[in-house]
Every structure is written in C-alpha cells, then in structure tokens.
Amino acid sequence: MLFKRSENHGFSRYLCLILLLIIFLAFSLFLAVSLGSVTIDIQDTYQIIFSKLGFSLGTGKLSPSTIAIVWNMRVPRVLLGILAGAGLSVCGSVMQSTVNNPIAEPYILGISAGATFGATLSIILGLKSITGTG
Numbered sequence: 001m002l003f004k005r006s007e008n009h010g011f012s013r014y015l016c017l018i019l020l021l022i023i024f025l026a027f028s029l030f031l032a033v034s035l036g037s038v039t040i041d042i043q044d045t046y047q048i049i050f051s052k053l054g055f056s057l058g059t060g061k062l063s064p065s066t067i068a069i070v071w072n073m074r075v076p077r078v079l080l081g082i083l084a085g086a087g088l089s090v091c092g093s094v095m096q097s098t099v100n101n102p103i104a105e106p107y108i109l110g111i112s113a114g115a116t117f118g119a120t121l122s123i124i125l126g127l128k129s130i131t132g133t134g
Contacts, residue, residue: 025082
C-alpha cells in the first residue's frame with residue numbers, strides 16, 4: 001500500500017460531516033422560522049433570535065407583532081419539530097439494533113398493531129381529543 005489510512009482520518013471525516021450537518025440544521029432553522037403566512041426577512045429573523053438569546057442586536061425597527069410571531073410562535077414550533085424528529089430517529093435506531101435488521105419496521109414488534117388498538121379503543125369509548133377539536 002502506498003498510502004496508509006489512519007484512524008484519525010476517519011474520525012476527522014466524521015467530525016466534519018457532523019459539523020456540516022449542524023450548520024445545515026441551523027440554516028434550516030432560521031429559514032423555517034422566517035417562512036410562513038407572514039413572510040419575515042431572514043435578517044430580521046437573525047436579529048430577533050440573537051437579541052432574545054442575549055446578544056445585543058438592535059430590534060428597534062421591528063414591530064412587536066413581528067417579534068411575537070417569530071419568538072412566541074415559530075421558534076417553539078420549529079424546535080419541537082427538531083426534537084420530534086430526533087426522537088423518532090433514535091427510536092428507529094433502537095428498533096433496528098434490537099432486531100438486528102437495518103430495514104426494521106414497526107410491524108415487526110407489533111407497535112403498529114398496538115397503535116391501531118389504542119385508536120380503535122378511543123373511538124369506541126368516545127374519548128375526546130385533548131385539544132377539543134375531536
């Protein structure tokens with residue numbers, strides 16, 4: 001062999017990939033917060049989020065409703081979406097490692113049957129949803 005790969009090379013590639021994915025996640029967070037029924041410039045989104053996190057950026061030209069839309073409505077929704085996606089990915093990894101099958105699905109362990117049973121039971125018993133819309 002002319003070139004011998006070291007273990008540090010693989011780790012540095014892994015670290016660069018993780019860093020790139022974190023940067024992409026941060027960019028998509030700001031983009032998702034700025035898009036909606038009321039379109040807000042991405043620069044205004046940066047100013048609002050960083051000023052709320054304690055950095056001294058001027059948000060004087062922004063209206064209080066814009067700040068409330070970004071900070072009170074959109075940021076929690078996007079963060080909850082990120083947490084839900086992370087939780088689902090961890091559950092999928094655990095399921096795949098439990099059954100030693102890289103294409104494991106919820107039908108293998110009976111998770112889908114249990115969810116169907118719970119939904120059917122709640123319909124039969126006439127339970128209402130928590131939000132009151134059902």
